[in-house]
Amino acid sequence: MPKLEEKPRIFLEEFRLKNAPEDYGMADEKWSFKKFVKKFRIVIVRMNSEEMEFDLIGIQPAFANAFRRLMLSEVPSMAIEKVMIKNNTSIIQDEVLAHRLGLIPLKADPRLFEYRPEDATEGTEFNTLEFSLKVKCTNNKSQPKDSYRAEDLYENHSVYSSQIKWQPLGNQASIHKESDIGPVHGKILISKMRPGHELDLHLVAIKGIGKDHAKFSPVATASYRLLPDVTLTREVRGSEASLLQSCFSPGVINLDSEGRAYVQDARYDTCSRNVYRYDEIKDAVILSRIRDHFIFNVESVGAMPPEVIFVEAVKILKNKCKSFLDELNKFC
Amino acid sequence: MKISELPGDEDSGPTCRTYVFQNESHTLGNALKCIINRYEDVDFCGYTVPHPAEAKMLFRIQTKETPALDILKRGLKDLEKVCDHTIDVFEKEVKEFNKGYNLFY
Numbered sequence: 001m002p003k004l005e006e007k008p009r010i011f012l013e014e015f016r017l018k019n020a021p022e023d024y025g026m027a028d029e030k031w032s033f034k035k036f037v038k039k040f041r042i043v044i045v046r047m048n049s050e051e052m053e054f055d056l057i058g059i060q061p062a063f064a065n066a067f068r069r070l071m072l073s074e075v076p077s078m079a080i081e082k083v084m085i086k087n088n089t090s091i092i093q094d095e096v097l098a099h100r101l102g103l104i105p106l107k108a109d110p111r112l113f114e115y116r117p118e119d120a121t122e123g124t125e126f127n128t129l130e131f132s133l134k135v136k137c138t139n140n141k142s143q144p145k146d147s148y149r150a151e152d153l154y155e156n157h158s159v160y161s162s163q164i165k166w167q168p169l170g171n172q173a174s175i176h177k178e179s180d181i182g183p184v185h186g187k188i189l190i191s192k193m194r195p196g197h198e199l200d201l202h203l204v205a206i207k208g209i210g211k212d213h214a215k216f217s218p219v220a221t222a223s224y225r226l227l228p229d230v231t232l233t234r235e236v237r238g239s240e241a242s243l244l245q246s247c248f249s250p251g252v253i254n255l256d257s258e259g260r261a262y263v264q265d266a267r268y269d270t271c272s273r274n275v276y277r278y279d280e281i282k283d284a285v286i287l288s289r290i291r292d293h294f295i296f297n298v299e300s301v302g303a304m305p306p307e308v309i310f311v312e313a314v315k316i317l318k319n320k321c322k323s324f325l326d327e328l329n330k331f332c
Numbered sequence: 333m334k335i336s337e338l339p340g341d342e343d344s345g346p347t348c349r350t351y352v353f354q355n356e357s358h359t360l361g362n363a364l365k366c367i368i369n370r371y372e373d374v375d376f377c378g379y380t381v382p383h384p385a386e387a388k389m390l391f392r393i394q395t396k397e398t399p400a401l402d403i404l405k406r407g408l409k410d411l412e413k414v415c416d417h418t419i420d421v422f423e424k425e426v427k428e429f430n431k432g433y434n435l436f437y
Contacts, residue, residue: 031370044429062366069359318415321408
């Protein structure tokens with residue numbers, strides 16, 4: 001039988017989750033920073049400008065969860081907060097329209113802006129971005145004959161996010177490039193109109209955090225899961241092997257040239273525990289998860305690349321500690 | 333004032349204290365508790381967010397001898413060190429990853 005004891009595990013049994021014996025949830029050991037440094041590792045598995053997958057190994061669940069929570073609700077980003085409606089004769093109501101506009105992700109890098117003070121009535125070039133959206137729907141004079149499609153009959157019948165125009169404040173035009181400011185995606189449908197309908201809006205975007213409103217969250221998702229592990233305890237071959245294979249996600253179990261099943265890569269297993277439905281093979285596997293191996297998935301909304309979002313999150317936690325320490329040192 | 337101290341009772345002295353963190357929640361509370369709970373001298377450490385609509389977190393420390401305030405300071409310092417180390421390792425790994433990426437493309 002293979003050895004399973006080196007890593008802290010939680011076993012996925014048929015009807016229960018079982019901790020490894022002698023494992024009291026990693027809460028018993030004394031805190032030592034040196035030990036943490038020795039055990040802690042990060043492995044980046046996948047990374048591009050929008051999405052990344054990385055492993056935090058040898059870390060407490062409390063820290064992993066703190067980083068996740070920080071990415072979701074305390075890392076800032078820019079979003080439209082106020083919409084001045086000068087004219088809206090379209091079907092969509094003012095408040096619904098304003099809400100839709102608020103949810104449009106903006107490319108502007110929040111690190112280059114300040115928070116707007118709560119009592120401020122006017123924004124400055126350092127804490128505010130202003131946009132305008134002015135669209136009027138008309139009949140298309142050069143419409144092709146016999147076409148009844150709305151996009152042929154009318155001009156501007158769909159309003160897209162690409163029609164939002166940036167209005168630089170003060171010196172902004174020389175600091176930021178126009179291509180770095182506007183909506184992340186140009187093809188977000190805002191409203192549909194018919195001839196005579198008109199939108200004339202003034203949009204004000206500020207910096208905020210996800211705690212205040214989800215539109216300020218810089219990530220589409222930030223989540224973690226524990227690394228799954230599958231161990232075979234005996235030889236499985238023939239039809240049993242293919243049955244075993246079908247119980248797991250594709251790529252987890254593979255068959256060798258003699259039809260014997262082996263574990264190829266358990267990382268992307270869903271841990272469905274389907275094997276336990278079949279009496280003939282349920283004794284052949286041990287399913288478990290590694291309790292200090294966190295697989296993070298961070299998907300950026302588009303303003304900042306995911307690796308920057310993670311670093312920002314950790315920095316926020318660090319600054320929290322720092323400011324509380326300063327304050328404690330002051331009053332005691 | 334972002335942090336304040338609730339008065340302790342007369343029997344326990346400075347070793348038992350509850351601190352009130354304004355505008356904090358489980359994010360800081362749980363991470364800090366996780367560290368402080370593992371200290372040698374600590375009898376009890378726990379935190380609570382008394383009401384979801386109130387943005388505050390109560391943090392309780394009970395020790396045998398060390399003043400609770402020292403423990404709290406040490407906890408915050410250790411958490412800060414953990415963050416520093418995480419950033420260092422992460423940035424190093426990102427650099428390594430990008431190096432390898434450039435080799436392929």
